[in-house]
Amino acid sequence: MALRSVPWLPPPPPPLLLLVLLVVVVPCLAAEGGEATVEYLVNVILIQNDHLPWSLDKVAPFIALGIEHANRRLRSAGLNAHISATYDSFISFSENPQKVCIDTDCEAKEKLHAITENNLLGCAVIGPTCQYAAYALLRVIKRYERMVVSAGSFGLSTTFVPELTRTLLSAVKVSTFFVDFWRLVQPHRKPVAWSTAYVLSGNSYNYDVCLWYIQALLENIKVASRNKMFNSTKTELDNQLIEVPTLDKLSNALMMRESNVVIFCGDAPHIYNVTSSLEKSVKNIFQELVFVALDLFGGGHVAAEQNYTIRGTVLMVTLPTLNVTLPVAEQHINASNAKIPHVNKFAEAYYETMLIYGDFLKKSLQDGTFTCSSTDATAMRGKNYIGKDRMVHIDENGDSEGELEVLYLHNNKFHVVWQYDTWKNTFREVSNLSFTLPTDIPEREENHATIIALFAISVIFIVLILGFLLLWRKYSVERQLRTQRWVIPWVKLGDLPEDENNSTHEVHQRKLSVYFVPDGSFESDAITKKKYDNKVVMLKPLSVYDREFTNTQKRELCLLISMACDNLNKFYGTTVGGIGVTYAVTDYCSRGSLWDILQDEVTYPEDTLMDWEFKVSIMHDIAKGMVYLQNKIGAHGRLKSINCVVDSRMVVKVTDFGLISEREDRDRSLKSTPRPENAVKEKIISYAQMLKARTRGQNKLFNRFIARRSNPCDEIRPTRPSSKLWMAPEHLRAGGVSPKGDVYSFGIILQELLYRRGVFYIRDGSYSESEITERLMCTEDTERFRPTLEESVIVDKTGGSEMFQMISDCWDENPERRPDFKRLEGILKRISNKIHQGHGGTYVDSLIWRLEQYSKNLERLVEERTHLYKRERDRADELNYQLLPKSAVMALKAQGFVEPELFDAVTIYFSDIVGFTTICKHSEPMEVVCLLNDLYKAFDAIVDSYDVYKVETIGDAYMVVSGLPRRNGAHHAAHIADMALDILGFVGTFQVDHFPGLPLWVRIGIHSGGCAAGVVGNKMPRYCLFGDTVNTASRIESTGLPWRIHTSTSTVKILTEIESGHVFEERGRTELKGRGTEVTYWLIGKEDLTKTLPVPPEIDIGHGMKGEFEEMIKDLKRRRRRNPRAPNRRPRTDALVKVEHPLEYLQILIPPPDHEDTLL
Template sequence: LGRIKIFVLKLSNHPRWNDPKDQRLSPCTLSSFLLYWVLLAVLTLPRSVHCRTYKLGVVGPWACDPLFAKALPKAAAQLAVDRIRKDSSLDLGTRFDYVILNEDCQTSKALSAFLRFSELATGFVGPTNSGYCDAASFLGKNWDRVIFSWACVNHELDDTSSHPTFVRTLPSPTRVLLSVMKYFRWAHVAIISSDQDIWVDTAGKLAAALRSQGLPVGAVLSMGREPKTVRQALRKIREVDKLLIIMCMHSVLIGGEEQGQLLEAAHDLQMTEGGIVFVPYDALLYSLPYKNTPYPVLVNNSKLQKAYDAVLTITMDSKQLSFRQALQESVRRRELETSIKPEQVSPLFGTIYNAVYLVAKALDNNRKHRAWSSGANIAKYSRNVEFNGFNQRIWTDRQGLVHSDYVILDMDGNGNELHCSHVLDLGADLMRFTGRAIHYPNGDAPRSDPACWFNRGRICNGGKVAPVSLGIVLGALISIVLAYFIRRRVIQLRLVRGPNKILLTMDDVTFINPQLSKKKLSFEDSRIGDGRMSFSEARSAKSAALSSSLKSLTPATYENSNVAIYEGDWVWLKKFPYGDFRRIKPGTTAVFELMKDLRQENVNLFLGFFYDCGLLAIVTEFCTRGSLQDLLSNQDVKLDWMFKSSLLLDLIKGMKYLHHRDYVHGRLKSRNCVVDGRFVLKVTDYGYMEVVEAQRVPLAEPKVEDFLWTAPEILRKLNPFHNGTKKGDVYSFSIIMQEVVVRGPPYCMFDLTVEDIIQKVKKPPPVFRPNINPDHAPPECIQLMRHCWTEVPERRYNFEEIFDQVTGLHWGDGSLPPAPLPPPFFRSVSESLKLGNTVEPEHFDQVSLYFSDIVGFTTISANSEPIEVVDLLNDLYTLFDAVLDNHDVYKVETIGDAYMVASGLPTRNGNRHTAEIANMSLDILSAVGTFKMRHMPDVPVRIRIGLHSGPCVAGVVGLTMPRYCLFGDTVTTASRMESSGFPYRIQVNQSTVKILQDLNEGYRLQLRGRAELKGKAIEETYWLVGKDGFTKPLPVPPQYKPG
């Protein structure tokens, strides 16, 4: 605009622009002079001249339905637009116009056409077909176009958060019907419609809306045009106890032939002789004239006249002028063509007029609030407006609800006029009786239903007699009780059978003779007393075990042992010495299922619950090195700072995981931290208090020394043993940290009794904590310890912060435990690493992975010297490595007894990767069948193997001590295939099976069945049992019994 003004100044020879050098813009000609005045006139035009046109699309089946066409939508919209333009109170800020948009009478085609209407209109009045109102509203939301509709039924459309661009131009038909039904207490409803889509869909939506209000809507039927189909529909309705029949079709009073057929058929079936009321639905959508308005259709058909005595018409009221009088007035004013005859026009004309005018009022309101003319804003500002409709007053409230009075019209069965009996004021929710009673056929008014049908939130028996209701209630109670016992039985079976078995019995475990240890394992020595089989005790049991091999272990009784063998591994039973163990309570079962889901390297694995012979015990993995307290007190074990920091980091990881899963330990101490054969620390006794509370087991009085690890704020409570908190766990960790740092009991640097220490901690000032010599640990470690035992719980770190602190510190010379040695890399990776460069990760579309481990390795380690375990793994992996040399495979890594191999990377080999892995697995399994341990030659080494094929990403992690690692779901699934397998078995996933079958090289596979993979869905897996031409002997696997 600024550039145009400058241009005009130049053209006008303004002194500022009178530049003799610029001859191109000199106004020396008449044409330049004229151009100047034209541009000036354009700039001075009013703003409204430049505004865009707001074009309103009036949507309806105007072309396919002659009765809808009788509403004269073009004339109605034009009349409204003409009056809007003349209304001086309206300032729309835009040119207002309309376009008539035809929708098909079939819902699907109507919706398809509506999709194209976005290019033709800025806003819409419609749709008329309620079958696609939801879709139209969502489309309007997406287009940001407002939707004004009188025909939509769904109450969900009133939710402005989901439908911000939808507006009703009439009160909801459901709302009007509910008000009338509530007044007369008519709850039982049937709905019948013509076979046109527009009315069938309306009937379905109306039924859903009434049912959502708790009303017993029975039959919802549609009828054809044949008299036979009409009678069939009415007979179905008559079979059910119905008081109100809503007719979704064109009213017979405006030319609807289907409704005339329906009423005449109802008369023939004696359904119009009292007790049943018929209500025309379409009259709710307009103002049907009734004052001094005869309807010839009732005079010319005596049967229909008598049948119409059973009809109550609910329609919009017109206080001053009826629809026909208002139409005649418009014709008289020359606003409409003089050829229009009011008696031939559908009253829907007025509804269309009112809708268009409401849009204009919304635009005016939107402009007054200086809001952007978006669909949502126009819908928002359609609220709280009032205007004179075509022949009645229309207003909306602050919630957007449209208000207008309705009347109930009746006839006496003899005349041809309708009379008003009641007026419904929706704004006040009030029904007023006009003094003229409703004339029911034969004086037989429909019976009233119980008022409870209209009280939301109450259950209504529908007026049935008390014994029937009592029988229904008793039947429901019996069903609930039976369902409870059946569910309880199913849960019990699931606990003792299948892969998710939690409850163990004497049939599942074999107790190890307590003679294997130096002293008898009793309740005082068990973890109930927070004791643990020590490292030295486990070592002393070894000689007895080896003398007769694992199979010759003499079974002990549950009364004198806490150690047992379960599925080939040693387990520890933490017994509950007191309580009633006749049954497992439901709350205890829920706790078990939650504990079973805890899987983390530094959390001692919960295996189940032993429940047999009146004994209750928690079953966990047995850790051969005993508790952390045992390890710290064993002077034969050398603990440098690197070793100590590794133990502390394991403890932090375990507690971090438990707190992340919202588990509060509450009893954390060094006796509840156990160490396995690989010197990995694991947190145990988690969930103990939850089991105690769920099973209601009485606890033995705790020893006073057990409170050395308890936080001061918990000590001050009445029952500190039952009040664990996450901050209390952090305090307990700091005391354990002191034990590890000084390698001594809590507060060992003070010459005080346990009772005195606890009293000093419990009742400051001064604050009493361990005194650590700075020579025992790096200053960062001591600072972290002090931060964790601070007196104010809120100032203590959580385990997330502790982990971040520890991994970010370098404690002394060692820091964290060293990383494992890197595997041998292929040449390209080696060269890059030598140059100090990073190696870009690479995606492989298809590889095959092998995982294996030794079944019972924990038990073997517990009965072996460390050097013997090293020799075992070295001999076994040397054997495996020799097998690998004969196949196109790549050894990824070994972790403990786990062995991982891949094929198809780093060098791709097409589909051969699956065959190479399968052939290698068979060779390894054959070699293991004859393998002997040097120190235990009579004990077989049993491995389980898992294979899986799929995509993965491979790359080198780190520059110092780098490792070539594989990532992706394929790695996880392959590991799960191994861990869910069985000894001397090769378990194969379906993806691998498909490739092996495509290769057609004679691999023999057996269906295992459906196996549950941890963290995965239940899948069908297979056993690889051989190959055509493979003649090497394979070890015989143990028999597998499903379940």
């Protein structure tokens, strides 16, 4: 396709030459080693029409001049780059008979296709200016991946297009100017901000440009500036733009005008036409109007100043002039004898556009980021570029920033008075001209008679409305009283599932119990839990029997049911139990009261969950609930931490409010009764006797209620603090309730929440509840008596003294000086925001941080509990290992039972104390216990040195086995034999504490054979041995002699086979009960034995001790009586009977090496 010829340009080069210049982009070597210049082609596509200021023939010379200056800058920067351009035009506009810029979508496709086919597609497209043409081009440019740079395309439809860069101010920028100018306030020129205006949209002046700015002003204001001044909603007269399509309709609108400001597009001649026409139609108000004319690209205010006189207050908004000259273009014009092109602001804008593009190309080539694609448009944004004697900033949307000038008409001449920077959104005064703009809200002249009539009619209407409302309210109240909305039938209350009820019974037993405090009032949220309307509710007993409420109380109940606030505990109504007791039905809050939470420092630790920010949040919740409550019913009267309950979401709710008359009646009745709990109990019982039929659920509730009254544990259960500790001093003295009294109670709750030391905490003294009450009631104290409140602590936590001053004000002795809850809520909100800002981040960050702290606290608790569990598990295992073999314990833990086993070869040891019965006869019981304890501890120490298992001790009998449960081959006999020698050697030196000098004769028997072993029984399980070997070992022991080790033939055989080195002495044939006679042996030593064995006595002593042994004991007792001062070891009974603290479980105390005592 041939290039379109332009009169002032030389003939274009042949297409083949352009193709060569475009394709040869890779630098080629020139003469003497230089580098060739790289051509960067741009495609100029504009509409050709003599009626438009941006026509191709009017703008192209300035584009060529801009390219020439841009190339100079490239050469000055040392870059071998050269910008060249092709010129083409849309022809659809020129052929359009209406001379209106129309959609040229098809032509845009054809133009780009032809350029591409001729290999002339450059790196960027310059233009078009027309909104429709630009929109059509941008729809097809995506497939070619090229950027578009336009000094036009002002409308909203081409905003936020990634391929487009606009070098003239867009409609969005101009709309933002109007918003900021309407907000502008300057005492000497614009005393007040404006908020309204008429917009004349149907304007013939420069229609194609004006259309897009007016449209953006009417549409974009709602999006970009909805929080500033304008609003298109016509129901708010103070915030609106009123669109008027024609001048005639504007005249009619100004007769009943809603604004004094008129916005329209127009130069000086057009302004004259508009103002002249309006001056004739609205002459009486003409001087109050302000005309704001939008003439960004014209210069009519300069050319027409001397031709006619414009009346009225006129402002004009325009762009500053760049003053571009065309010395080079004039040479082309003279050479071609063409007409000198007119310098307009579009021509200047396209000149600067090429300078901006050249500066962008220079920076991109220097950075190596130039891609010659549509991504260059994105890279061009957010940066500054050198234009015509100024810096031009391209914002993140691809729109250039610039300046607007506001001109004021004075003496028929326009003067620049403000310059507006679209980048900084600021105004700068550039003239000392003195003038004052009127307000935008018209001042109407009113008819006083009409006003009086309207006022009278309004008063009559209001009185009628109020009368109707009063009658309707009275009727509604009576209807509510008749319908009894507060009545809940008992059958609608269901029982909770057993698993749900039992799971929380122990946890909340303290929270759900009914307390009688010293003032005689009920201190609980309810007596029981029920299910109502799929919600868990609480039932609290009232003093009214069978719902016998007064009319005042009924109206209060209607009001309570209608109250709905997130920080008030929901009241559903009342119900009557089977015994005539009336209950109030309220929401159930699973975490109990705030008082319960403050006492529980384990579940709610101070530095994690209950941090300072969370405490302020609790205070804020209570304050919000009290603001709503006092607006509805006036006063709470019993505000305290016990009556602030916390739900599962940690939201604090105020409860136990309302029914003040019922509460006063109850208090009076309780004060007149010396024992309130007994009186209530007797009254309930009398009611129960009167009622003959009760349902099952009602009967259960009655029994539970009576059981709680009769429970002896109530006498020892700790009671909650008295309500008087929260009560204001004036109410302690004179009674009654008031909103200011609630403020005082709120201050007590705040101090309780800050310190967590209980209600009315005093650091330097300990006062009882009665002493605190007496001092509060006393009026003679020169200094008011209040809880501890340290300013330094509170200031350190909150970063200010607001909290300290707020609590101090709540405790003021004069109720009138105390703040109300609305003010308290505002203070707490400021404190909360200050704390949150100090932490940084968003509210979500704060919530996540609190959850992390709570999680860490839970992890710490789990770790502690796990450590305790492991310690107790190890101690339990240690105890089990003392009672059962380790293999049996592991089997029990793994599978719940122990498989019995059969062992082919084991050796069993039995021992017995000779004469033990006689020793017990002459000893105290504790002396016998100490004797066996000392003896068996020594035996146990010896047993631990061998591969043996202690089976049991029964009285003075001691049983040990080797070879089970762990098999050890044939060494079981050697282990038992060595252990028996050690035990015998120890017994020979053992002294009885209470019979010094009395020998302790032990009889030992060992036998080898097979047996079965296993754990038998569920209670007190023992690892028992079964078989003839056990019986034979017992017979071997019972037929032995003191200080002798009686051994069977089977054991001797095994020891001989393994050559253990033990020394035996044949005893001969011995009669064994149940087995006949067998050859047995005495084990008398071992070859390498170093211990000294005791010498067996030569007397024949049977089991039970003969007379000689008993005489020895009697002789020792006589000598002890004759010499009472003889050293005698006292039995150690402290470890056995004196226990300072009760044991929670059986303990096995293992002594350290330097400690000899062990508690079994």
